[in-house]
Amino acid sequence: xxxxxxxxxxxxxxxxxxxxxxxxxxxxxxxxxxxxxxxxxxxxxxxxxxxxxxxxxxxxxxxxxxxxxxxxxxxxxxxxxxxxxxxxxxxxxxxxxxxxxxxxxxxxxxxxxxxxxxxxxxxxxxxxxxxxxxxxxxxxxxxxxxxxxxxxxxxxxxxxxxxxxxxxxxxxxxxxx
Numbered sequence: 813x814x815x816x817x818x819x820x821x822x823x824x825x826x827x828x829x830x831x832x833x834x835x836x837x838x839x840x841x842x843x844x845x846x847x848x849x850x851x852x853x854x855x856x857x858x859x860x861x862x863x864x865x866x867x868x869x870x871x872x873x874x875x876x877x878x879x880x881x882x883x884x885x886x887x888x889x890x891x892x893x894x895x896x897x898x899x900x901x902x903x904x905x906x907x908x909x910x911x912x913x914x915x916x917x918x919x920x921x922x923x924x925x926x927x928x929x930x931x932x933x934x935x936x937x938x939x940x941x942x943x944x945x946x947x948x949x950x951x952x953x954x955x956x957x958x959x960x961x962x963x964x965x966x967x968x969x970x971x972x973x974x975x976x977x978x979x980x981x982x983x984x985x986x987x988x989x
Contacts, residue, residue, distance in 0.1 A: 833851040935981075
């Protein structure tokens, strides 16, 4: 399952305009409702496309594409290659509309959140190392630091990298002073 960040306010607008299923019907075929406001559909080499908005403001999608002999047979059909290219265009257009970001911005957002995740993990490692070595920290500071570490790990588990990054900055400031 892939996760894409959605421009602020867009989920609300799309849901008011008929939901993600309506948007999916504009780009794919055989679209059916699935789960809570989700959908499943297909188009050409995309044998299954399913998606839904997550509670964390992200678009969660799963795509299964034809492979092997099935793909070869499809591409050898009279308009197979054109249909395959159109599949790619429809997929990209759907993501543009469902996230509010073009492909470059989606990539930039993914890098940004990966960086926040990495920084948060690093902050936890450094804090644990520092807590293990330091003899001058008060017990209250140690307890507060452990609380931040728990919050960071919970945020990382939920995929809330912005929250984890914010907590990591507070943890670093606590241990500096």
